[in-house]
Each structure stands twice: as C-alpha cells, then as structure tokens.
Amino acid sequence: MNRLFQPLQLILLVVALLRPASAECNIVKRGLSGDLLLIGTVLTNQGALQDSSVFVQSGRITHVGDICGLGARGGDASVLNCTGSVISPGFINTHEHISFSTVSPFPDIGERVSHLFSGTTSIIGGGMVLGLARNLDFPEGLEDGLDNRLVIYDTFPLKDGLGVMRNGDCDYGPSSIDRDTAIGYHRYISHIGEGIDVEAANEFTCLSNVAFDTTPALGGGGLSTDIIGPNLALVQALGLTPRDFDVVAARGAKIVWSPRSNMYLYGQTLNVSYLLEAGITVALGTDWLPSGSATMGREAACAASVANEVFGMKLPPKELWKMATVNAAIVAGFEDQLGSLEVGKLADIVVFEGRSQEDGEHDIGTADPFGQAIFAPQEKIELVLRGGKPLLASSTIRDLTSGTCELIAFGNSNKIVCIADELGSSFKELEASLQGVYPVVLPDLPPDEPTCKPKLYS
Ligand SMILES: [Zn+2]
Known part of the structure; x- marks a missing residue:
C-alpha cells in the first residue's frame, strides 16, 4: 500500500x-x-x-x-x-431547433440554459452559444478540446422546406441531398419522413430506393437515391413503415426519437418496441419548444408513458437513460469521447x-x-x-x-x-x-407543456 x-x-x-x-x-x-x-x-x-x-x-x-x-x-x-x-x-439531446424561434418569440438562449441546468451537456440543435452545453453540430461550439468531426444536422434534406410535398416521385428540386455528400459526413443527422401522410413516406422511399425515380426533373434533381447507412440518423421518421425500419436496422442507421413532439403534432409516435427488437440504436431528442419537451427528463417521461399506453411496453429507466447518453453519443458520432x-x-x-x-x-x-x-x-x-x-x-x-x-x-x-x-x-x-417569456429555471412540470397523450387529431 x-x-x-x-x-x-x-x-x-x-x-x-x-x-x-x-x-x-x-x-x-x-x-x-x-x-x-x-x-x-x-x-x-x-x-x-x-x-x-x-x-x-x-x-x-x-x-x-x-x-x-x-x-x-x-x-x-x-x-x-x-x-x-x-x-x-x-445527457446529449440529439434533436433541438435552437435557432428556429419562428413560431413564438422564445428567446432561444433561455432554452439553452435550461437544457444545461437539467443535465444536458451536449446538444444537436442547429444553433449555438459558446459556454453552455456543447454544440456537437458546430465546430466552434464543441468546447473543452473536443475534436471536430463533420457532424451535419439537416432539417430539410430534400430541401423541401418551402413546402414541396411529393407522392410517387422525387421531384423536390435540384438541391436535395445526394448519396456521395451524405456518406461523406461523419454523421448525417437528418429529418426524414416527418408526418403520417403518404408524402412523409415518400421522403424515405426517395432516400432509400435508387430504382424508385430514375427520371430527372426539369430544372435539375428529381432522382431517388440511397443514403441509408451507419453514419445516418433519421430524425422524426414517423412516415416509415415496419419494412422501412427493417432497412434502417439492416444498414445500421440510427433513429432519433421525439415522442412528445410526435404525439402533440400527429397523435402518434414510433413503435419503440419494434425499433428496439430490430436492434436499432435509438436516441432521444426533445425537438423544439412549441411541440416538444423543455428537458430530456420530460422527454423520457413522455417516452415511458407512450411506450406503455400505446405499445404496451414497460420501457425500463435504464433503456431511456441509454437513449439520452450512450446511444445519443453514438448518434452524434462522439461515442469515443462522450456519453x-x-x-x-x-x-x-x-x-x-x-x-x-x-x-x-x-x-x-x-x-x-x-x-x-x-x-x-x-x-x-x-x-x-x-x-x-x-x-x-x-x-x-x-x-x-x-x-x-x-x-x-x-x-x-x-x-x-x-x-x-x-x-x-x-x-x-x-x-x-x-422577461419571463421562457423560464430558465423550470418547475417539475414545465408550464404549458405540449401533451404526450395518445390522441388522434383529425
Ligand atoms: Zn425537428
């Protein structure tokens, strides 16, 4: 001794x-x-x-x-x-939209501080502020000597942010993501198949099935491609079928799950039981404040509740914890440093x-x-x-x-x-x-929290 x-x-x-x-x-x-x-x-x-x-x-x-x-x-x-x-x-929050304060005047820095104060030390959220949680999708926001990697977070991979909706073809325009670009990223964390309509399902088909649309569109683009691989994490993915998730699993792609935002906006969410049984790495993300959770803890509470009420599955706390730590680090591509x-x-x-x-x-x-x-x-x-x-x-x-x-x-x-x-x-x-618009210090139950109840909106 x-x-x-x-x-x-x-x-x-x-x-x-x-x-x-x-x-x-x-x-x-x-x-x-x-x-x-x-x-x-x-x-x-x-x-x-x-x-x-x-x-x-x-x-x-x-x-x-x-x-x-x-x-x-x-x-x-x-x-x-x-x-x-x-x-x-x-915790690592793999789905936020910190600079997307378009719906309501949420001063976004308050949101970032409250994430940090609820145990989240890293965020992927399309916006950043130095000095708070790490911003894994910004080289300048990594903090404390974390080495840079090409982690790309994309809200509109098909560049359909202006409301382009397609069904039966991939004519989203000339700027959609292509395979070479996508597979060149260390991680590509991308909203794909958001929604429960055929147009949401169409997005996945256009990004997973090369043979689906082989006719170029006038003005460029318009071809389907295949970007589904281990460096891809699909955000939202509500439009995917079980067969689509089998493809996700077989290719080693990951899923970012945001049950509260899903339930609030669409009245349903991913069948987490199916995803886990398929062996897919699932991480949690809060999505933005207007429809999502204010903290990872509230997202986990929603996840546990929908798993039980909708899918009859008791999600163990450890599984939820993994979705916010180990799995989230894998999704973010920093599993050797964080999580x-x-x-x-x-x-x-x-x-x-x-x-x-x-x-x-x-x-x-x-x-x-x-x-x-x-x-x-x-x-x-x-x-x-x-x-x-x-x-x-x-x-x-x-x-x-x-x-x-x-x-x-x-x-x-x-x-x-x-x-x-x-x-x-x-x-x-x-x-x-x-000015009190967004409380930085949150009570146990954050005010005006969007519902997580299984209810179908028509
Ligand atoms: Zn989102």
Missing part, C-alpha cells in the same frame, strides 16, 4: 461512517491538485455501481469503479461524497440527488437509480461538470466552484451557477433579458 493512499482510505472510512440521512453531496476533502473524486452510485452501461467512484483529472475521466483501484492517484484530490446520489454522464463514464472520456458528468422520503411514490421508476437520473427535475441536480468544470452545483458544495458564480433558487433548493465567465453576462442579466 502506498503511503499517499492512506489519507484517502481514512476519508473513505469517514464517508462510510457519515452516510448521510439526506441524499445530498458534501465535500469531505478539499484538495489542491485540481483533481476531483466523486463517490456515489455510478451509472454505467453495465449497471448501477453502488458505493463506487469516478475520478476526474484535467477534464477527463481517469478512473471508474471501486475506489481501491484508484491507488495513489487520489493523493491530493478534492473528494465529493455523493452517497445516495447517482453519478451519470451528462458514458469510462476512462479517457471527457468529464461531462451530472450528479442527481437520490430519492428522498418527501418524494413519495412517483408514477415512473424514480426508485431505480437510472430513473433518478433520467426523470430528475432541475432542482434534483446537484452538480453539472462540462469537461470537468463545474457549471452548476448545489449550494452545499459551492467550494467546488470557481470564477464568477451566482446563487440562484431552483424551486426549494439553492444552486450555484457558474456560467457568467463563459457567457459574458451574468445569469441574472440573462434571466432579466428574457
């Missing part, structure tokens, strides 16, 4: 003796090295590891698992005891407070450690690290934070928010500029 290791062993003994009645994190040692040891229930693809640990050095994860495996490296680290809380990779707590990955980590007695019985899986993470309201978030840097922390662990930080009330609990240095304006200034 290394001598340097002994103080840490002592600390762990103290941690074990002081197992808290409430499930809040506390700092048991303030080290000088800048390294951080988190102790608690660690969520991994293999399961929830109780009384386990994650060690962060220079913004990256260098150890996960039993604390004894840490050896001497723990020497002068700060130690955060989160026994009773769950330690998760930050799980593994050695070498960036320390995008969120700690969620465990279930307390006041919580009572919740309808969906909050006794499950994965449920504690994926269904957590903002006020249950104790710590958000992006690349090892604390951007939000419970006031009880404020000593972990540095730089310009502000004390903000999240419902009944106080948080320390440290985004001012990155944003260039304080949180309070930001909130004031939003």
Whole structure:
C-alpha cells in the first residue's frame, strides 16, 4: 500500500461512517491538485455501481469503479461524497431547433440554459452559444478540446422546406441531398419522413430506393437515391413503415426519437418496441419548444408513458437513460469521447440527488437509480461538470466552484451557477433579458407543456 493512499482510505472510512440521512453531496476533502473524486452510485452501461467512484483529472475521466483501484492517484484530490446520489454522464439531446424561434418569440438562449441546468451537456440543435452545453453540430461550439468531426444536422434534406410535398416521385428540386455528400459526413443527422401522410413516406422511399425515380426533373434533381447507412440518423421518421425500419436496422442507421413532439403534432409516435427488437440504436431528442419537451427528463417521461399506453411496453429507466447518453453519443458520432463514464472520456458528468422520503411514490421508476437520473427535475441536480468544470452545483458544495458564480433558487433548493465567465453576462442579466417569456429555471412540470397523450387529431 502506498503511503499517499492512506489519507484517502481514512476519508473513505469517514464517508462510510457519515452516510448521510439526506441524499445530498458534501465535500469531505478539499484538495489542491485540481483533481476531483466523486463517490456515489455510478451509472454505467453495465449497471448501477453502488458505493463506487469516478475520478476526474484535467477534464477527463481517469478512473471508474471501486475506489481501491484508484491507488495513489487520489493523493491530493478534492473528494465529493455523493452517497445516495447517482453519478451519470451528462445527457446529449440529439434533436433541438435552437435557432428556429419562428413560431413564438422564445428567446432561444433561455432554452439553452435550461437544457444545461437539467443535465444536458451536449446538444444537436442547429444553433449555438459558446459556454453552455456543447454544440456537437458546430465546430466552434464543441468546447473543452473536443475534436471536430463533420457532424451535419439537416432539417430539410430534400430541401423541401418551402413546402414541396411529393407522392410517387422525387421531384423536390435540384438541391436535395445526394448519396456521395451524405456518406461523406461523419454523421448525417437528418429529418426524414416527418408526418403520417403518404408524402412523409415518400421522403424515405426517395432516400432509400435508387430504382424508385430514375427520371430527372426539369430544372435539375428529381432522382431517388440511397443514403441509408451507419453514419445516418433519421430524425422524426414517423412516415416509415415496419419494412422501412427493417432497412434502417439492416444498414445500421440510427433513429432519433421525439415522442412528445410526435404525439402533440400527429397523435402518434414510433413503435419503440419494434425499433428496439430490430436492434436499432435509438436516441432521444426533445425537438423544439412549441411541440416538444423543455428537458430530456420530460422527454423520457413522455417516452415511458407512450411506450406503455400505446405499445404496451414497460420501457425500463435504464433503456431511456441509454437513449439520452450512450446511444445519443453514438448518434452524434462522439461515442469515443462522450456519453458514458469510462476512462479517457471527457468529464461531462451530472450528479442527481437520490430519492428522498418527501418524494413519495412517483408514477415512473424514480426508485431505480437510472430513473433518478433520467426523470430528475432541475432542482434534483446537484452538480453539472462540462469537461470537468463545474457549471452548476448545489449550494452545499459551492467550494467546488470557481470564477464568477451566482446563487440562484431552483424551486426549494439553492444552486450555484457558474456560467457568467463563459457567457459574458451574468445569469441574472440573462434571466432579466428574457422577461419571463421562457423560464430558465423550470418547475417539475414545465408550464404549458405540449401533451404526450395518445390522441388522434383529425
Ligand atoms: Zn425537428
């Protein structure tokens, strides 16, 4: 046993003796090295590891698992005891439209902040702001040394944004995506088959079946193509048939699922049971605010509810958590850097407070450690690290934070928010500029949330 290791062993003994009645994190040692040891229930693809640990050095994860495996490296680290809380990779939201504020005057930066404060550390959303969540579809928004890749997010791959609807041919115009372009991208995350009409189904046919339309259109374009491959993630995909999903599965393409927006706009959503059985990688995305969820947690709640009510499937909290972490990183093409707590990955980590007695019985899986993470309201978030840097922390662990930080009330609990240095304006200034149109700090149930109920609109 290394001598340097002994103080840490002592600390762990103290941690074990002081197992808290409430499930809040506390700092048991303030080290000088800048390294951080988190102790608690660690969520991994293999399961929830109780009384386990994650060690962060220079913004990256260098150890996960039993604390004894840490050896001497723990020497002068700060130690955060989160026994009773769950330690998760930050969520990755694979479907937003942050700069699409056309329907209602949502000041989009409020939306971005509230995603970060609800545990989302990366977003694919067609818009960006430096300093908050990573923007995986913008090279300049990757943050903390994440290497650039060609991740293209496309709302109108057929360039039918002006309302071109086709049935029986592919005459969408000369600027539609073509195969060579699509397969050249590291990831092509593309809205395909949005809607429940024949025109939505036609989009998939035009992008998956070369033989469907071989007659060029006057003015260019007009040919069907085939872009379905492992680098493609289909967003929406509501117009696809089971046979289409078999093609998606066979080609290794992925699906981004946004059940709330589907239910609100079309009264139905993807048969997630079929998708999972087909072996398709499914990630969750909130879609935009006018029809989607304000947070990944609310999207997961909707997903669990429609899976049960519409498809008779009990979606386990772990499966939903995977859709927001591991699977989402695969969809985004950053699975080697993000989406799980593994050695070498960036320390995008969120700690969620465990279930307390006041919580009572919740309808969906909050006794499950994965449920504690994926269904957590903002006020249950104790710590958000992006690349090892604390951007939000419970006031009880404020000593972990540095730089310009502000004390903000999240419902009944106080948080320390440290985004001012990155944003260039304080949180309070930001909130004031939003004039209450969009609440940055959301209650458990966000106001005016679009419905997730299975109801057919005519
Ligand atoms: Zn969308």
